Amino acid sequence: MREIGIESLEELYADVPQKFRLKRRLKLPSTQSECDVRSVVNELLSKNEGLRNMPMFLGAGCWPHYVPAAVEAVVQRTELFTSYTPYQPEVSQGLLQALFEYQSMLCEVLAMDVANDSIYDWASALGEAVRMAVRLTHRDVALVPEIIHPERLETLRTYSEPVGIRVEPVEYDPETGQLDLEDLKEKISDKTAVVYVENPSYLGFIETQVREIAEEAHDQGALFVAGVDPTSLGVLEPPGEYGADIVVGEGQPLGIPMNYGGPLLGIFACRDDMGLIRQMPGRVVGMTTSIREGRRGFCMALQTREQHIRREKATSNICSNETLCAVAAAVYLALLGPEGLKELGKVIMSRVYHMMQALAKIDGTKVPLFKAPHFKEFTLNFDGAGRSVKEVHEGLLQRQVHGGKDISKEFPRLGETALYCVTEAHSKEDIDRLALALEQILGRES
Amino acid sequence: MYRQARWDEPVIFELGREGRRGHVVSGVEKEIKRAVGDPLRFLPASLRRRKPPRLPELSEVEVVRHFTRLSQMNYGIDLGLYPLGSCTMKYNPKINEVLARSPSLGMIHPYQNEETVQGILEILYRLSRWLAEITGTDEVCLQPAAGAHGEFLGTLIMRAHHKANDGLEGRTELIVPDTAHGTNPASGSMAGFKVLVVPSDGEGCVDLEALRAAVSERTAGLMLTNPNTLGIFEKDIEEIAGIVHGVGGLLYYDGANLNAILGKVRPGDMGFDIVHMNIHKTFGTPHGGGGPGAGPIGVSEELAKFLPVPSIGFDGEKYYWDYDRPHSVGRVRCFYGNVGVLLRAFAYILSLGAEGLEEATEVSVLNANYLLKKLKEIRGFDVPYAEGRPRKHECVVSVERMFRETGVRALNVSKRILDFGLHAPTTYFPQIVKEALMVEPTEAFEKEELDRFVEVMQRISEEAYSKPEVVLNAPVNAAIGRLDEVKASHPQSLTLSWRMHLKRRESRGEP
Numbered sequence: 002m003r004e005i006g007i008e009s010l011e012e013l014y015a016d017v018p019q020k021f022r023l024k025r026r027l028k029l030p031s032t033q034s035e036c037d038v039r040s041v042v043n044e045l046l047s048k049n050e051g052l053r054n055m056p057m058f059l060g061a062g063c064w065p066h067y068v069p070a071a072v073e074a075v076v077q078r079t080e081l082f083t084s085y086t087p088y089q090p091e092v093s094q095g096l097l098q099a100l101f102e103y104q105s106m107l108c109e110v111l112a113m114d115v116a117n118d119s120i121y122d123w124a125s126a127l128g129e130a131v132r133m134a135v136r137l138t139h140r141d142v143a144l145v146p147e148i149i150h151p152e153r154l155e156t157l158r159t160y161s162e163p164v165g166i167r168v169e170p171v172e173y174d175p176e177t178g179q180l181d182l183e184d185l186k187e188k189i190s191d192k193t194a195v196v197y198v199e200n201p202s203y204l205g206f207i208e209t210q211v212r213e214i215a216e217e218a219h220d221q222g223a224l225f226v227a228g229v230d231p232t233s234l235g236v237l238e239p240p241g242e243y244g245a246d247i248v249v250g251e252g253q254p255l256g257i258p259m260n261y262g263g264p265l266l267g268i269f270a271c272r273d274d275m276g277l278i279r280q281m282p283g284r285v286v287g288m289t290t291s292i293r294e295g296r297r298g299f300c301m302a303l304q305t306r307e308q309h310i311r312r313e314k315a316t317s318n319i320c321s322n323e324t325l326c327a328v329a330a331a332v333y334l335a336l337l338g339p340e341g342l343k344e345l346g347k348v349i350m351s352r353v354y355h356m357m358q359a360l361a362k363i364d365g366t367k368v369p370l371f372k373a374p375h376f377k378e379f380t381l382n383f384d385g386a387g388r389s390v391k392e393v394h395e396g397l398l399q400r401q402v403h404g405g406k407d408i409s410k411e412f413p414r415l416g417e418t419a420l421y422c423v424t425e426a427h428s429k430e431d432i433d434r435l436a437l438a439l440e441q442i443l444g445r446e447s
Numbered sequence: 448m449y450r451q452a453r454w455d456e457p458v459i460f461e462l463g464r465e466g467r468r469g470h471v472v473s474g475v476e477k478e479i480k481r482a483v484g485d486p487l488r489f490l491p492a493s494l495r496r497r498k499p500p501r502l503p504e505l506s507e508v509e510v511v512r513h514f515t516r517l518s519q520m521n522y523g524i525d526l527g528l529y530p531l532g533s534c535t536m537k538y539n540p541k542i543n544e545v546l547a548r549s550p551s552l553g554m555i556h557p558y559q560n561e562e563t564v565q566g567i568l569e570i571l572y573r574l575s576r577w578l579a580e581i582t583g584t585d586e587v588c589l590q591p592a593a594g595a596h597g598e599f600l601g602t603l604i605m606r607a608h609h610k611a612n613d614g615l616e617g618r619t620e621l622i623v624p625d626t627a628h629g630t631n632p633a634s635g636s637m638a639g640f641k642v643l644v645v646p647s648d649g650e651g652c653v654d655l656e657a658l659r660a661a662v663s664e665r666t667a668g669l670m671l672t673n674p675n676t677l678g679i680f681e682k683d684i685e686e687i688a689g690i691v692h693g694v695g696g697l698l699y700y701d702g703a704n705l706n707a708i709l710g711k712v713r714p715g716d717m718g719f720d721i722v723h724m725n726i727h728k729t730f731g732t733p734h735g736g737g738g739p740g741a742g743p744i745g746v747s748e749e750l751a752k753f754l755p756v757p758s759i760g761f762d763g764e765k766y767y768w769d770y771d772r773p774h775s776v777g778r779v780r781c782f783y784g785n786v787g788v789l790l791r792a793f794a795y796i797l798s799l800g801a802e803g804l805e806e807a808t809e810v811s812v813l814n815a816n817y818l819l820k821k822l823k824e825i826r827g828f829d830v831p832y833a834e835g836r837p838r839k840h841e842c843v844v845s846v847e848r849m850f851r852e853t854g855v856r857a858l859n860v861s862k863r864i865l866d867f868g869l870h871a872p873t874t875y876f877p878q879i880v881k882e883a884l885m886v887e888p889t890e891a892f893e894k895e896e897l898d899r900f901v902e903v904m905q906r907i908s909e910e911a912y913s914k915p916e917v918v919l920n921a922p923v924n925a926a927i928g929r930l931d932e933v934k935a936s937h938p939q940s941l942t943l944s945w946r947m948h949l950k951r952r953e954s955r956g957e958p
Contacts, residue, residue, distance in 0.1 A: 002813065005820045010809045013816060013837045014711055016682045021717050027710045028580050032800035035542045042794050046551035048566030050559075059556040062781050068553075069470045071507050075514040077544070083523035085534050086737040088873070090932075091925035092451060092865045095521030096736040099514060102459045105945035109500040114950075115943045118737065121592035124781045132637075152781045155756075159777035163606060163639035209491055236487060238494045261567050262557030262782025264592065264739035273947060275938055284737060288942040289935035291928040293920070297458075298927045302935040302943065308595070308633035309876070313642040318633035321593035321727065321742075325735030328514075335459055335510045336469030339499040345472045350486035355479040374489045398560065406558050429476040 056431035057403035060378045060422025061203070062123065062150050063262050064254050066232070067426045072256040072332045082325055086284070090300035097299035100286045100324065103331035110234050110334065110342070111248050112241025113270040117283035119323040120267030123251035124153040127197070127228060128160025129269065129282045129317055130247045134195035134224040135166055136280050136316075142167045142192045144223075146180055150203045151411050153228075166194070175414075178206045178371035180214060189221045199228040200237070204408075204420060205353075205378030206371045207237065215244030231255055231268065232349065232424075233376045235342030247271045254424075256333030257326050266326040279306060282317030284324075348425045349377045352432070356423050359436045365443045370415060377424055381405065384416040386443045394419070396442035402435050449868030451926045452519035459513060460945045463505035470507065501946075520926035521736075522870055528896050530818075532841045532873035532885025533628065533676055535706045535728030537807075540798065543732065543791040552790060557782040561767050567786065568766035572759045574793045575743070581804070582702070582722045583715025584745030588754045589784040594703060596779060597723030597742030598634035598670070600755065603776045604721055604746060605668045605697050606638055607753040611774070613695070618667040622691075624653050626677060626877040628703055631670040640667055647879060651677040651832030658690050668697035673717070674707050676877040676885065677831075678815060678838035688718030697721060697750075705729045706889070707812055707839035710805030720747050726785075730792035741788040755779060810890035811840045814897060818842060818888055821901040825908045827852060831880050841887035843880050850882050855911035855918045857882040862929060863910070863921035867903045 087093030120126035196218035227240035252266030287302030365386025405421035529536035621640035727740030757768035827849025861871035
């Protein structure tokens with residue numbers, strides 16, 4: 002204060018009009034010690050019941066997976082997590098190389114050429130992908146499957162509406178859940194910017210006609226966008242092998258805890274095509290060399306697409322993204338390697354098929370609703386038992402089991418149906434406990 | 448003297464050996480194996496992965512060593528001053544990290560029944576009320592994942608408001624000052640607006656005449672940062688609000704600089720209708736090298752009906768999500784927000800309390816003014832705009848004179864700062880200042896660290912005037928020297944993944 006010649010800190014606020022000044026303290030709690038804060042927050046958190054207290058079978062865009070300790074250890078390196086966006090690449094080589102490796106490993110998993118450092122989540126990545134496709138094709142219709150996560154669809158509509166993009170659902174085959182190709186052919190036109198499919202779908206089944214769909218989209222001059230769960234890609238054909246131009250998806254299963262639904266990790270990748278790359282949203286790291294020494298190094302590339310340079314003409318407004326989650330995903334993929342990723346897929350599928358078999362034996366259930374291969378989620382219907390999902394769910398909770406997601410309101414056509422999820426983080430005992438509880442609930446009064 | 452670690456660390460694909468594994472996935476129980484058999488038989492052959500992904504094969508220790516070495520080649524707040532302007536790189540208290548790693552947060556799912564997650568709901572509810580109090584707004588939505596995400600949502604709410612009032616057709620223009628963060632115009636155009644730029648006056652504030660000329664019945668709103676990116680408080684905020692509201696426009700507060708005014712003056716009281724906050728700036732959560740952050744927005748009562756679904760509620764007994772919002776603009780992501788980040792902010796505000804937040808603001812402003820005073824005494828450094836007026840949390844100096852006299856540019860100064868174990872300020876922003884260095888010390892660093900920064904700047908100035916090549920060749924103590932950023936982005940050499948690298952190498956006929 003002496004140095005800058007002021008008597009009171011108030012002088013620094015002399016130019017703030019008095020009438021706007023807050024003349025009281027903020028109505029917030031008073032300063033507290035670290036020890037008190039720890040006990041207050043821990044007490045609040047202890048009111049939550051999580052997967053540790055009871056088996057839980059929720060997925061639907063955020064999935065319970067095991068996070069290896071080495072992933073946690075790396076993301077706790079404060080050199081990484083207390084840094085900002087690497088605007089000074091020379092002192093940020095660690096983060097930049099880790100991001101380049103995330104991009105590269107993700108590309109291997111997806112069989113794509115270019116990935117950015119993340120969008121906020123799958124839903125916002127889809128919004129960005131559709132807008133990118135519209136910019137590239139100068140067309141304004143997006144065809145999406147009717148079976149899609151409702152929050153993802155809602156997000157897509159929010160991203161699309163202001164720029165006049167029409168989002169149109171394509172029907173599904175009621176037997177198999179697969180996209181109705183006839184309906185697709187009817188709806189696709191020279192106004193279609195993008196055809197989007199999810200694989201595995203929101204309801205857990207695998208879309209087996211992806212090649213035909215990609216071909217149809219390309220024949221009509223539209224881009225083909227695929228939405229994926231990367232944990233399926235050790236066993237499932239990657240989108241780059243069936244014609245995807247852009248891939249979006251959710252990277253949360255790759256070493257990021259659920260955290261009540263955020264932060265997540267929006268995957269965004271495209272083919273090696275300058276047209277596509279120039280329109281890509283988000284941060285991306287490139288490999289280069291140092292000017293004088295010629296050593297290999299890394300820095301952010303193609304920044305002229307971005308808001309801090311291009312302003313209102315930028316491909317997106319995104320700057321802060323989910324970088325640290327991308328680093329976690331890089332460590333996760335490096336730990337698993339190609340064999341681990343395949344093993345993960347096989348374990349998940351084994352559990353899913355075992356669980357579907359076990360639940361199918363219970364009177365009054367139909368599982369799954371769709372005749373199609375499934376990956377880590379499936380539909381479980383109670384119409385045959387004459388019970389609502391809500392009733393069954395309450396019964397499960399009383400038995401210390403948390404059932405799947407009630408989708409009876411999202412998809413009324415599917416009746417009293419819930420979406421169940423199982424991963425490598427569940428045990429056989431969890432599944433047995435669920436089956437026993439369901440037997441009791443459905444058997445008792447029906 | 449500072450020396451950053453300089454490992455010749457290979458790219459991860461060059462490490463490891465076939466057959467190594469860093470993590471073993473929990474196996475399948477025998478009974479399941481027996482009942483199910485090979486699960487791949489359920490996949491049609493055409494959809495089974497044919498070529499395994501070419502991921503590296505490493506042991507756990509190799510993976511940990513690799514990423515630990517990489518982390519040693521990265522600068523973070525825990526190593527020292529990080530005065531990036533408008534980024535508010537303050538200390539991230541360790542207790543918040545401990546709390547955020549609780550399995551009682553990590554293992555809870557967003558679709559759990561509300562009665563099983565009352566703890567986190569209470570945290571989110573109370574946080575949203577605190578943020579409303581801090582910003583002087585009526586309702587706060589925690590959904591956006593970053594500041595720009597909040598801006599996008601805020602501009603969508605502007606749209607919804609005008610659409611509901613007088614149809615949208617007329618309200619096509621969004622105004623931003625020339626000092627605005629790049630996200631403002633980018634967000635506006637994402638929301639479908641035409642962006643108009645108004646110039647600053649000689650004081651570095653919005654030129655009122657230009658603003659009057661720019662507004663019309665087409666004006667949807669004005670996006671403003673206050674204090675602005677020069678660190679100057681827009682003292683004519685009442686007139687600005689009057690001009691914008693006078694034509695039926697809305698006033699949007701870019702919260703990037705909120706750290707300057709906590710407990711002093713609130714955006715809502717100044718007439719702002721929509722406010723976004725950067726949780727990872729103002730409320731001490733780590734920036735993670737580029738996220739995750741969180742960008743909640745607060746709005747006036749009139750606009751609350753447009754907020755995304757769901758909103759958080761409390762009926763006196765229990766906390767719940769309310770999906771019944773017929774006027775909502777929709778949602779901008781899945782679920783409820785970056786809860787892991789929001790929990791840290793809850794703990795931060797709880798720790799500091801009302802007094803602590805206000806003190807943080809005061810010290811951050813004091814620190815910025817102290818640096819301003821010291822920096823402007825340095826040869827070749829000038830302070831553009833509003834001579835003699837106090838800055839708020841940040842200040843901007845221009846080294847244009849030094850550039851003219853020595854050939855040393857702002858960029859070179861920034862690179863040389865790195866050699867002394869400090870981070871550089873934001874360089875070349877705001878764009879209206881030539882050779883700009885935008886300095887935001889925050890409250891988190893003590894006077895000795897600020898003095899060291901001043902000494903380093905002093906020394907760089909001396910070097911510029913005596914042996915400029917030292918500055919021009921910087922950095923020499925970082926993990927690597929100046930990078931070829933043109934090459935990184937040139938279509939001929941653009942390498943955004945290892946597979947692109949291999950492809951290029953192959954096309955050049957190298958092994």
